[in-house]
Amino acid sequence: MQLLHLVLGAALTLVSFLPASTKAAEGKITVTDVLGRQVEVKAPVNKVILGEGRQIYFVAALDTDAPFKRVVGWRDDFEKADLDGYRDYLAKYPQIATLPKFGGSKEGTFDIEQAVALAPDVMIMNVEAKTATDDSKLIEKLAKLGIPVVFVDFRDKPFENTEPSMRLIGKLFGKEARSEEFIAFRKEQIDRVTERLAKANPAKPLVMMERAAGYTDDCCMSFGNENFGKMVEVAGGTNLAAKIIPGTFGVVNPEQVIASNPDQVIVTGSNWELFVPGGAWVGVGSGANAAEARNKLAALMKRPAYTGVKAVGNKQVHAIWHQFYNSPYQFVAIQQMAKWLHPELFKDLDPDQTMHSLHERFLPVAYKPGYWVSLTDKE
Known part of the structure; x- marks a missing residue:
């Protein structure tokens, strides 16, 4: 024993x-x-x-x-x-x-x-x-x-x-500690937008958020109260489709876009050459060709849904990487949209640097700019 x-x-x-x-x-x-x-x-x-x-x-x-x-x-x-x-x-x-x-x-x-x-x-x-x-x-x-x-x-x-x-x-x-480090970084970057908006309380531009514009001939897929629709609200805008689409995803008809006359238009895009070869989509993403993306964005604004719309007349039209909608990187999109919606309030905010920091601290591949583009961007 x-x-x-x-x-x-x-x-x-x-x-x-x-x-x-x-x-x-x-x-x-x-x-x-x-x-x-x-x-x-x-x-x-x-x-x-x-x-x-x-x-x-x-x-x-x-x-x-x-x-x-x-x-x-x-x-x-x-x-x-x-x-x-x-x-x-x-x-x-x-x-x-x-x-x-x-x-x-x-x-x-x-x-x-x-x-x-x-x-x-x-x-x-x-x-x-x-x-x-x-x-x-x-x-x-x-x-x-x-x-x-x-x-x-x-x-x-x-x-x-x-x-x-x-x-x-x-x-x-x-990897619990690593996940908490990422969560803290994400919150910190979102707070840089929400805290300033709460203090300034600016007027909220009306935003038409078009999902995967040009992926098909149809217009216009959009977002309800979640995903990019919620990102618009967090960034200090009013989502045009919030009262039209009951869930996360849905469609806004072209007549509704014209009648609503949004102040800004933001479309999502990605390199979908393997899905829709030669399609009208805006190929923003890692290392994207900015001039090509801007030209395709301008072409999309010639569709009937955007006839006479204020945002198009003022060139307040933008494209942003679609995959922000399906990744934990949404905070970068929120920062960039905040700069578009309130350029003076966020003139010192640098989403490009935030994206660079995300890659440097958490991702194994190098950062290549190209994740967003605007019609007003310089050549």
Whole structure:
């Protein structure tokens, strides 16, 4: 018996000296995702499937030293939705070209057998995929195979869910301190706008926010009270579509735009050459050609929806990177929109420097300007 106690004591002593990550890896934790689901996950996770490729935006902010070290598979949208950003990461991490890709759960092309073969510790999904996953019973199927699913959100209700989403990923990755550092930086940058607006209380320009302008021939997709619609309000403007669109996304008809006669127009754009080759979209993003983007922006303002509109006559027309709507980087867009809406109040605010700081502190790729453009910009 005494020998048994000695053996047990030695074993306990050995365990106490094991690295914390080793001990954590042997156990499981229960996390709460943004839908309030309690999910048991092995942590810190070593192998992750990204339900959307653009989730690398937040993964890179936490695993800055090696953003793909946990990623064993991802959805095939990053290259298509943000070609310039994808090329930045591809140049530094060429191995991503061979990273296993999945179709979307919405399209019913997600390959469960492939997912099982990759043996992930967790799969991260965006909340907008929830309906499709429910319809296909994907979560239940993966659970039976030992693959837990957690939901995050940077798109449907980003002002409500960005911080808990970052904290969730921080907990899964064992990067809680890093996630709190990012959250504090984000809040600090938003406060630079909201605190000054609260003190000055300026008049609020009416803003038409057009989503993915030129992506299709139709006009005009927009935002309700969330996402870019909320960003307009936080930046000191009035969102034209706030009372027209009940949810986050919807459509404003051209006649309504003309009748509302907005003071400013802001469209979202990205390099969508793989989605709509040669399309009318404004290709703002990393390293974008400013002159080309400005010309395409001017062309979009010749559509019927903007006939005789005050904003167009005064050249108060702008384009901004679409992917701010689906990443934790919204604070940069808020700063830039605040400068457009209240140029005198924010003449000393430098969103370009904020974007540079974001890359320098949190992202593994170098910053290349090109994420916004205005008709009034100099050649």
